[in-house]
Amino acid sequence: MKFFIDTANLDQIREARDLGVLDGVTTNPSLMAKEGISGEANILKHYVDICNIVDGDVSAEVISTDFDGIVAEGKRLHELHENIVVKVPMIKDGVKALKYFSENDIRTNCTLIFSPGQALLAAKAGASYVSPFIGRIDDISSDGMALIESIRTIYDNFGFETEILAASVRHPMHIVECAELGADVATCPLSAILALLKHPLTDIGLEKFLADHAKSN
Numbered sequence: 001m002k003f004f005i006d007t008a009n010l011d012q013i014r015e016a017r018d019l020g021v022l023d024g025v026t027t028n029p030s031l032m033a034k035e036g037i038s039g040e041a042n043i044l045k046h047y048v049d050i051c052n053i054v055d056g057d058v059s060a061e062v063i064s065t066d067f068d069g070i071v072a073e074g075k076r077l078h079e080l081h082e083n084i085v086v087k088v089p090m091i092k093d094g095v096k097a098l099k100y101f102s103e104n105d106i107r108t109n110c111t112l113i114f115s116p117g118q119a120l121l122a123a124k125a126g127a128s129y130v131s132p133f134i135g136r137i138d139d140i141s142s143d144g145m146a147l148i149e150s151i152r153t154i155y156d157n158f159g160f161e162t163e164i165l166a167a168s169v170r171h172p173m174h175i176v177e178c179a180e181l182g183a184d185v186a187t188c189p190l191s192a193i194l195a196l197l198k199h200p201l202t203d204i205g206l207e208k209f210l211a212d213h214a215k216s217n
């Protein structure tokens with residue numbers, strides 16, 4: 001399973017890259033705003049800065065919601081760097097744009113996926129990735145992991161090559177469960193990736209090894 005980091009924060013992206021397990025980055029307009037990045041020129045530059053840190057796919061989201069606008073914006077994003085993946089919302093004109101992009105060799109990530117039917121439609125339109133938002137589904141007392149399982153079944157039934165990019169990851173067990181269910185990618189906050197490291201018995205065991213070593217030297 002690939003690990004992407006879900007942030008526009010350059011320091012966090014560098015930290016995850018330096019851990020040696022990072023395969024890519026996802027951003028969205030909220031994450032860009034959180035970093036204080038505004039204005040088209042600054043936003044485009046920030047995407048290039050991210051691409052220069054990570055050798056992997058970087059999702060950059062369109063703001064337009066009409067077909068012509070999504071296509072024009074997507075082309076501008078695509079031309080920024082070979083690793084850019086154009087992130088398109090699951091709306092009617094978004095689906096049309098996914099089809100257009102797939103016919104023109106522009107890779108896409110269909111975002112805001114909350115149902116198996118949406119994921120099926122995105123795959124039929126040729127999306128490279130779909131992003132089911134598991135955390136936001138859990139937030140409303142529903143089952144985000146059931147959505148991953150359902151999409152996996154549908155894609156395997158028909159051999160769709162669209163990759164399942166589990167998004168809205170909140171904690172390390174989301175990552176583990178996504179891996180068990182066969183999600184292709186999890187995009188995670190840095191805290192969830194680092195939390196995978198942690199086990200109290202590891203800390204206790206290491207402390208004992210080091211203490212025993214110190215006694216015998």
Ligand code: E4P
Nearest residue numbers: 006026028131136167168169
């Ligand atoms: C990433 O592609 C998504 O935009 C992101 O994971 C959404 O996460 P959130 O639900 O924590 O905002």
